[in-house]
Structure formats: structure tokens, C-alpha cells
Amino acid sequence: MTTTTVHARTVAQFSRKKITTMAAPVVILAYFAYIFVSFDMAGLGDRINLNNARTLVSDTYSYKTHVAQDNRDGSVALSIEGERKAQYPEGMAPNWVTLGEVTTVDLGQGHLITLGPQVRYEIPGYGLVTARPGDDGVNAVFPVGDLPDFISASKNRVMIATDAGRLTITRSRAEVFKYNYGWELFFFTLDSSYYGMGAGQLLSHAFSGEAGAIMEDFWTNTMWRHGDVAWALFETLLMAFLGTFGAAIIALPLAFLAARNFTPLGSLRFVARRVFDFLRGVDGLIWTIVLSRAFGPGPLTGAFAMLLTDTGSFGKMFSEALENVDDKQIEGVASTGAKPLQRYRFGVIPQLTPVLLSQVLYYFESNTRSATIIGAITGGGIGLLLTQAIATQKDWEEVSYYIVLIILLVMSMDTLSGWLRRKLIKGDEGGH
Amino acid sequence: MLRLENITKTFGANTAVHAASFTVDQPMMIGIIGRSGAGKSTLLRMLNRLTDATSGVITFDGLDVTALRGTAKRNWQSQCAMIFQQFNLVPRMDVVSNVLHGTLNRRSTLSTMFNLYPDGDIHRAIDILERLGMAEHAPKRAEALSGGQQQRVAIARALMQDPRIILADEPIASLDPMNAQVVMQSLRDIHEQDGRMVIANLHTLDTARRYCDRVIGMRDGMIVFDGTPEQLTTGTARDIYGADASFSEATTSTQIETAEAAPKMLADIAAQ
Amino acid sequence: MLRLENITKTFGANTAVHAASFTVDQPMMIGIIGRSGAGKSTLLRMLNRLTDATSGVITFDGLDVTALRGTAKRNWQSQCAMIFQQFNLVPRMDVVSNVLHGTLNRRSTLSTMFNLYPDGDIHRAIDILERLGMAEHAPKRAEALSGGQQQRVAIARALMQDPRIILADEPIASLDPMNAQVVMQSLRDIHEQDGRMVIANLHTLDTARRYCDRVIGMRDGMIVFDGTPEQLTTGTARDIYGADASFSEATTSTQIETAEAAPKMLADIAAQ
């Protein structure tokens, strides 16, 4: 090969390389262009609802209190987030509301609202808005001039949304929203005698023998339902635990059937492998539906669905691990005249345990996540609570609460499984 | 005692061992030599029944070993311990457990499943390890040991079987010269002190000469030499290893070299 | 040209290089010797700015090299090529690509990511390979080459940078004597023909003596010798390598051995 040919060849080789290296990104970009069109990404701008995003974010760190007057009978009801179960008992109100002949609501920063036959809102820097709702409409009176952006008014409806809060007046109702930071009623609901107590006060009550009652009020909190949430979390974990370890126990013996070096009979091996493929291919989602006919909704159904899918995954992985075992150890044990079961026990299992344990523990963590989804479909657990809370699109603080709990649960399972892996696999288990 | 008659083993078209016959009348230490692929391993594996002979008969004290099946075959295996070139221990288990595997044939399957052995066996295992200078390593995992130490654990496992015969398939091929010497000496001691028969495949002539009472030479599956180490001249060795004039014993030696051999070795290295 | 003033490098409590100073006025071939851990590599890495000096100043033609940051620092690196003991090529890429990496600093990131090298560069790369007797290996993957060939690719990459200085960190330590000779000769040729400055860390005295114009000796991070090869007596060498009476040049030699040296070497090996 002369130097000139080397030059020519190399230059040619580089132009080929140029093309191949350019081809990959070009193909990827073309695919994304196709996705952009087929997923209608351009229309995303129209569809995106920033208001929703804002609600979501603000709801996660704040709550609103509704003060609603029924214009027909003049009754006033106060509730957190407008929910019945979070209604203030008769005569009870937060300190910024004064109940009486007329109800005054102090939104702060000089914003003062009076509810009564005539509804008044003093807006600093704008002026006084009054309304006299009745069958003929809202009858609102505004300061002279154009209506500012924060007021939307029609004959039967007036809405004033300021930084301090919101007032909506219709013929039948006049409602004030006041926004506050935090997750209200997280510990106790309004009907609990412990509502509004500080930590010190609670502690002194706890020490004077009310610890049980305090716990009971917290646990059965109808807004946050801590008891149910705890059970739901536990059910989720339970599904993952039963599904993963149950599958491992079932898959281990079956994997021998699918391993070339342990099942010389090709047809048997073929059947075993296809069974694993089927179990995996059907997917936990469909198993959940299939099984819920037989077992009904609940964690057992979810656990079995996961167990079936994972039996497929483990069967495949275990049989691959079995095909990779080192024959020398088996032969060493066999040469002493060991019986077949003993050969498996000492020649195979010790080699297999680290691989299996690490796979099983990895799945345990990932199944904690899957259990959330399976729960959402039928089983129960935190997944159902979460999806229902999201479907309602109202209690975003609960949604964030559940999300935080799920992340904490999954991350702690991740840590636990990592710790167990290190402990069990690297640690000296000597005789085993 | 041990008698092989026309033992043959074919793998497909390939004949690994071809009509091998020999008789051993009393426990002795026998070395089998021959180059790679001569059929040494296959012969030993047929003796232990890890591999079935294609034809021929092996008898031991009148018992037809080749005909054994099931439990009887496993009992024979426990009588006829095997030591491997790669040790074939269970690396993740501790040394004593590995030695105790020598008793598997005698114990019920169920009790051994949970790694439960009688205390007496454990004591005996440690005594055997002690004899091989390995007692202090008893609680370690096998994989934590050096090659020479692992091979001694394998010998301890063999001894634990309390066998009539010990078969060793190139027990020192993966070991450095120091460890090789220790292991071969252990096998020799076992033969001399316990009166067990030892049959060892050996890669190198000098080891066979130094430790064995009898040497069998194999070539292309056939036994081409059977005699005392003294009868094993360089000429015969050349026959066994293939008639190549460049044959030099030094290249198969595992002894720790003396100074005069060095320049040649160095030249070999430089020539590579 | 090149000036080091009180260059010091500490790793935690450990001082790798301690107040090293020297000046080089004109391109020459410099060998740095010293035993393992003396600080040779650290010194070279500071010159190339792979490692930052703890204190002290390096200047080159008046430019304060130690103060460079970002692009300026990378430009300096392209002026000051480095050759490593382990070659540090990209093993899965072909030889020409590896040589072309010498131009990375000059080309835009994007164009190099898509292999868009100008044809001129490709021709130059092959010319350099040709000069080092490596043209025929141009299309092979780097990992498919022998150590000596890989080191020549590394030198080609360095030449591709068209650097003012070539730093070589024990360029021949992983090579057999034959290849070592070829590589050292190439470096010498580059110095002589192109007039580039070459600074090479060398493990062995005789190589330094044979190829270098100036030798710097380091010990425990300090420069303890700086002079011509002639001034480097066995006594000074003993100082550099630590005053050990058993010191023998032969143990550090990379020349192809003559027969009389062999027994000693062998004894060394056996003693290990």
C-alpha cells in the first residue's frame, strides 16, 4: 500500500464517517419532527391552561376559606375550601370574620367586605362597591369610570378578584374567598376540640391522659383522613412485597425448567419459556383486570397481578442466571457422590443467590412504584386516592401530600433495597 | 484392587480414551502423564463416574464400577474422591462447609438442605484442615483463599469422604511452584500415612518422577507407558509427549529453578 | 523560553513537588529522572495544566502559564503536547481519528463531533504517521495496535498539535525494549528535526543518558540534580534514587540485556 493510496482511502473513509455520524442525528431530528406534527405540539400552546397550573401551584401551599351568604334567607356559612365537611360550626368563625346582624370580613390591607341584604366591598385605591342582590339581578353599584380588569360584572353576577381575596355575588349567593398559607385542618378538623391548639397545649393535654383522644381525632380527620392514607400506603407496600417475593418463590423452581443446562428436554423448555413470555407480556395492568373478576377490588388482586407479571420476569432472568452458572462447582459437589437435590443446593444455589437477591430487591423497589399504578386501576392503596384526588381537580394540597408520601415511600424502599443488597450479598453469609 | 479393562470413550467421532487397561494391586501413588488432549482427564472422570465409559469395564475389589446406577453409583463416588485442577469448590461458602460437602453422600438430603451437619463431622473437618495446615482459615470463604490454599481445601474435602481412592486431575497446574510442592507433598503424605490409593494426572515429568510409585503415560487416548519412574527415560518421555527433537524437560518443569537453567529460560523469553 | 519558579504542589498533607525551579533557554531534549513518587508526573502535569500548581509560577516566552483560564488555558495545552505512559488514546477509534484529536483545540466543538475535519488535516495526519512509520496502520482501531504502535500514535497526535513543547510522561515504561528504542528515537528525531523542546520523564538512567541533552533529577518532590548527562555519575544517581548501597543501574535498565546480566535478573525474580 503506497502512501498515496493511504491518503485517498482515509479521506474516503472520513467522508463515509461524516455521513454515518450525521445520519444518526438527522434521523432522530426527523423522527422528532414527525412526533411534533403527529402529537400536535404546535396546538399545545392553545391547549395549555396556565390558570390550572397556577391553581395547582398555589393550592399546594395555600388554602381558601369561603364565607358564603345565602341571599334568600340571609344565612352565612363558613367553610374551608367550600366543603361541607369543613364547615365552621354555628357561631364559630376565624378572627377576620365578625358574625352578627351583618357579617364583616376583613381581608386585610384595608379590604373590608360587609355581607347582609346589601353587600359592600371597600377596595383601597378604587372605592366602594355595593350590591343588593334580589330576584331582579345583582344590582351592583360601582364607582364612576370604566370597570377595572379585576371586576367582571353582568346583570346576574359580579366577580371581584383582588390580591386580598375574591368576592362573587349572584342573585342567590354572595361568597368571599380568602386565601391563607398552609394546609388547613391538617391535624384536626373544626369539630375537634383540639382544633387550633399549639404544640405545647397539645402536649399538656396529651400528658393529662388525652393522648388517645388526640390521636383518635388526628387519625380520623375527615379532611385529610390520615388513617385511611396510612392504610393506603401500607396496602401499596403490601402489594409490592407480596407480588415481588411471592413471584420470586414461584419463579425459582420454574426457572430450572427453562434453563438449557438443567432441562435437556427442548419442548419442556420451550413451554416454560413461552409461559414466562406470556405472563410478562400480558402485563400487570391486564392481570389486574382479569383477576378483579375473581377476587374483586383490593390489595390481594393487585398483589396477584404483580406476582403473575413478575413470575414471568423473574423466570426469564433466573433461567438466564442458571444458564450462566459455573459447572465446576456443581461437578465438584457431584464428584463426592452428592444426591441431585444436594447438587442443586450446594452447586447452584450459592452461585445464584447474589444474582437473584439483587434482582429481586431491585424489583421490590420498582414494584412499589407499579403498585401505585395498579392501585389506581382497581386494587386500592395510595394510587386510588391519588388518581381520584387528581380527577376531582380540586384538592391539590391533598394531591401534593400524596405525591410527597409516594416519593418518600419509593425512595425509602430504594434505600432499603440498596442497603439489603449490600448487606446480604457482600456480607459474609458463610455457610449459605 | 482396581482394574481397567479396555476402557474406551468416544465423543462423537473423536476417541478420547482408546482401550485403556491397567491393574493396580495395592494402594500406591500413580502419576498419569501425557500432553494436553491425551485423555488423562477423561480417564479419571470415568473412574469417578462423572463421565460414562463408552465401552470397557472398571472393577474395584470385584465390584463392577461401570455398571453402577443411582445410589450405588453415588456410593462409589464417595469412595473415590476427586480433586480438580480448578479446585471446583463453592467459592461463596466457608472452608469448613466446603470440606463438609465430602459427607453429603452419607447424610440425608433433608438435613443437609439447611446446611445442618453433626458436630462430630465439623470437628473432623477442622482436624483434617489442621493436618493440611489450613485450620486457621476454617471460617473464611473459599473465594478469599489463594489457589494453593483452595486446593488444600479440595484435598480436605476429598479426605472428608474417607475414600479408598483419591483421583487428582492436574492438581497443581494452576498453582505456583511453591504451592505446587505443598499440594503434592500433602497427597504423598495421605498416601503414605493413610494408605489410600492416589491417582494423579500430572502435566510435568519431574513431578511424576519425584512423587509417584508408578507412572502411566498416555498419548492420543492410548496408554503408551506403564512403569516405575526409573524406567521413564528422556527417550520414553519423548514418545509420550510426541517425538519432537526440540523436546526439553525443562519446559515442563515446575521445580524451582536452579541458576544454571536460567540463561536458557531467558533466551526463551527474549525469543518470544 | 520556559521558566519554572518555585513550583509547588501539595495533595492534602503530601507535598508532591516542592519549590521546583529551572529555566530552559532554547529548545532541547530534557530528561527528568527520579524514583517512583518523586513528583515527575506531577511536574509534567502542571506544565500542561492538567493539574494546577499550589504555588509558584511557570512562564513561557513571558506568558504566565499558571494564570491561564478557560480558552487561553486550552490554547496553551494545544501548544504543549503531552504523551502518557498508558498512551491515553481513544481505543475504539481509528488511528487517524486519534491523531486528528490533536487539532480539537483549533476546530469548533460541533464540527469535531460530526467528524468534520478538513481534508488538509487528514492528509497532514497521514504524513505524520508516515514519518513515524505508521501509515499502513492508519485505518485500524487504536486498540488493535501493540503498545509501541499505540505510543507512536500518541506521538503523532502530539505532533498534530504542532506544539512548542512535547511533554512525555514515562513514554516507554509500558513498552518492551525494542519498542522503547523506536519511541525514544522518534522523540529525539522530532527534537532534532523540528527543533521542538522535549521534556521526558524517564524511569531509567541509561535512556536519559543516551537521548537527552540535559537531565533533571528529582527526589521527594525536589530537584536534586540539573546538568548534562555526563555530569550524572553513579554517585549522583545514587543520590537521586536514594542512597542505597544495593543500587545497581542494571535494575533500571531498559536496554536489551546481554547474557551476562541474566543470572542476576533471574535471581531477582526468584527472590520475589
Add this chain to the structure above:
Amino acid sequence: DAHAISEFRIGILGGENAQDRMNSNECLRIAVEDALGVPTRLFAPADYNGVIQGLLGGTIDLSLMGPSSYAAVYIADPEAVSPILVKINADGSTGYYSIGFARADSGVTSLEGMQDKVFGFGDPNSTSGYLIPSVEIPALISATMESGDYFGEVRFTGGHEQTIVAVNNGDVDGGVTWTDGQGNWEDGYTFGALRKAVDAGLVDMNDLTEIWRSRLIPGEPVVLRNALPEDVRATVTGIIDTMGETDPECATAIAGGEVTGFDPITHDAYTSIVAARLAKSN
């Protein structure tokens, strides 16, 4: 079998937040548990099908369900359950309506306005949220309910509550849900999904407007599994039958709106629904 049961399971149809559903049916659970003396539990699967499968598989004993869901059970296994009771509206009637609605500010006021817009069904097993509108609306618009035919897109939101939220948020332009159609629009009528949404603080009815209303749909039946022992069936039927008098608050809670009580009913009331459902099947 006709022997004693060890527990009693009440299924609650989807369409509302699981927690709220559990809350509103707690009074029924306690009443049944007290009367039967066996543990009684509530189950709130994610969708209608969860309850349907439960009744078919025998893992749920009682449920107040929509006519179409009942028909689904009946079609799959006519022997599985029987309708026993139906709730009586405040005015004494027993039926309800499927109602189409849109956002007031969208300008849509009728089905015509929905042309080429996004139409939202609820759950496929819902009578008012799918079955009835999918039968009646095509007749009115002389087109099918396939996406792109008359409506721009037709989509299942998953349930009544989701439909209301989706319309309120503008995710779909119009949707269908159930209501008794009595009382004030502002209140979301006296009962139905809209009323629940208003009570839960989900929507302000002034933001919405009615665009279509179906013919009267037979009332939602309380169904009981046939395999239950006769005494259990009688006890449970008795409790709910008299709920209007004994515990009106609970009757309101489980019915999801103002009712006067429950009246007996038989399968005959639902033959038209079964027929409609069969017509929608392959």
C-alpha cells in the same frame, strides 16, 4: 349457598372522589352491619366496571348503580343480581335525566353550537354519561357520535365528576352528566352529579349552561346479589326501603341528593335500557 354469610360488601359506583364516596355511604354501612351482625365494608373501585365485575364475581353484594351498569351485569349473567329498590325524588317521581352542558362563556347554547367541538362522555358504563346520549343525540343531529363526524372529537372523560371538571376547565367543550332536573340550575338542581359538584365547591353553576336534555331515564336501582341468603336479602332490603323514614339524612347521602326514600322495583323497568345496551354492543 343459603347459609350464613361471614361479611357483607357494599360497592360504590365511581364518578366521585373515593374518599367522599366512602364518607357518604358510611351511615349505610353502619346500619347494615348492625342489622346483619357481620363485618360490613365499603369498596370504591376506580370506575363503574370495578363494581360490575365485583357483582358478577360475587365479591360485592350490594350496590346502588346506574341502569346501564345494571344492564351490563344482567347481560353478562341474568342470574347474578336483581334490582330491589329505586330512589324517589322529592316530587315523588323516580327517573332522572341525562343533561348536556357547556361553559356559559363559550357561546355554546345548544347541540348545534357543539359542531366540530370536543364532546365528553363520562364512563362507558354510565347511562346518562354515555348510553342514553349516544342513542338520543345521533337522532337529533342526524350523524354518528364518531370523532370527526359531527363533533370534532368525542372522548370519554372517565366519570361524571371528571366530565364536569373537564367542561368547567375547557378541556372539553360540552359534556353529559346526570340530574333530576328539579329545583334551581344555580344549585345544580336538587340532585345529581352537578349538585354534588356544587356542594363540594367544584363549580359555580353560573359558569355553565344547559344545552340538551334527554327523555326521562328509569331511576337508578339498588341491586342485590341473588346468591345471598334470603334473610340477608330481606334485612338489607328492609333497611334501605325504610331509610327515607328512619334516617332521611342517610338516604340523601347515599342517593346523592334530596330524596324522600326508596320504592321497590323489578327488572321490568329496565328492559328498554337492556335493549339499548344490546344495540350498542357488537
Add this chain to the structure above:
Amino acid sequence: MVDQTENYANVADLSTAYLAQVKAKRLMNFIMLVLFLALLGAGFYTADSRNAGGFWDGIGNVFDFPEAMLGEAIERVQLMPGYLVKYLPSLIETINIAAASTLLGAVLGLFMSLLVTRGFAPVPMLVGPLRRILDVLRAVPEIVIALVLIFMLGGGPVPAMIAIALHTVGALGKLFSEVNENASLKPVEGLASVGASWTQRMWLGVIPQVAPNYLSYALLRFEINIRASAILGFVGAGGIGYDLRNTMSWGVGKYDEAAAIFILLFLTIVVVDQLSSIMRKRLTHGNSSAEVTL
């Protein structure tokens, strides 16, 4: 342990010590086994009692559902091909969601992995925080992100794609960084010495070394993401999962369509699964000719 054993005066002591150690270990293992089995048993019992139907009551009915479905599918088998065609677009959407999110996730994951591998990280200070971010991305189930995004973006494939892509970033970022840790730093240092920029060092020095492993993990992820994308469809994010839910929950009368969808989904999963496992085997096991031209 060595230091310990050396102190033993004689073999008898050693035997006793070993025996004691073995017994302690045996006891420990026994306790662990009993504990594990007890947990499993108690777990099963709890799950059984919290389920609507019990295990023993239901076990006889497990085939009811497949029977009903299969019966209908066989009865109207002549409609099958029509259904397969009808639902093909949905299937393609599901596959597209999986493919786009895998690609997106792999690209971002690759970038993240380089940022969190010690030795490669351009800003070593960020390694810790970025790793935590990856952990969180991995921990959040896709369904959570998807549902929240559906709330903001409306339905359709985009929320599902973003949700799966985010999860993929977390999963692949971690796996890739583990691969990176085993990559040789020598080529990187070699490139650094010629004055190459960070991007050049990574692209030319690291990627060629790790590309086969990256590809293998990305393929495995694609497999997983197809399932994820089908499941997300089930809870409201387009694709074949949505059709499957609607037909399946209709029940009798549309089981034949459900069966057709199910067949499509099952075949896709099996085919992708087999293809990816063949390709992965080729990538990771030897076959050095698997040239990576970068």
C-alpha cells in the same frame, strides 16, 4: 477475622469457636427465615382480609373473565381483522409515545449522567444535588406526572410522553452514570492534554467507550416504556390503553374488540421484547465488530 483466629491456642479451641460461630449464624438465619415467612404469611392474610373477595372464594373463578372474553372473540372471529386495523393507529400512538420518550429521556439522561459522574462532572459541586434530582425523578411514578400534566395540558399523547421521558431521565441517568464509572479516564485525560473542550472530551473520549452499554440499557427502557405508555393510556393519556379500557369496561358486547386490542398490545410487547433482547445480547456480549462510529 485472621487476627482473631491466630490467637487460638489449639485446634480444639478453634473447633469450639467455629461451632459457636456456625450455631449463631444458623440461629440468625433461622430467625430471618421464620421472620420472612411470617411477614409473607401475615401480609397475605392482611391483603386477603382487606380485599373485597377472598382468595379461596375467588380462586375457582379466575378463568371466568378470560372465558367470557375468549368466548366472544371466537364467536365473532370474522370481525377480528377489522378491529386490528381499526386500532392500529392507537397502537402506533402508544409506540410513538414510548419511542419519543425513550429518545428524549436517553439524551437528557446521558447528559445528566455525565454531570453526575465524578471525574467527568464539569461542576463537581453539582454532583450531589443532581443525583438527588435523578433519585426524585426515578421515584415519582409516571402516572403522577402524567395526571398532573393532563390537568395543565389537556389530554393526548404529550403529557404521557413528558411523564415517561422524565422518569426515563431518572432511570437512565443513574444506569448511565454507573456505566460511566467503569469507563477509563485515560482517553479523557489524553484529550484534555490537547486542549479539548468538555463537550469534545465527553463526546470523543467517553461516549465511544460506553455507547454499547448505553444502547443496551436504552433498549431495555424502550421495552419498559411501551408498557408504561399503554398503562398511561388506561388512565387517560391517549393511545391503545384508552381504547382497551373503554372496550374492556363495556364488557359483554365489546369483549371481542378488547381481545383484538389485547392481541395487538401483547404481540407488540413480545416482539419488542425479543428484538431488544437479541440486540442487547449482541451489544454486550463480545462481537467487537459492533463498530461505533462517532
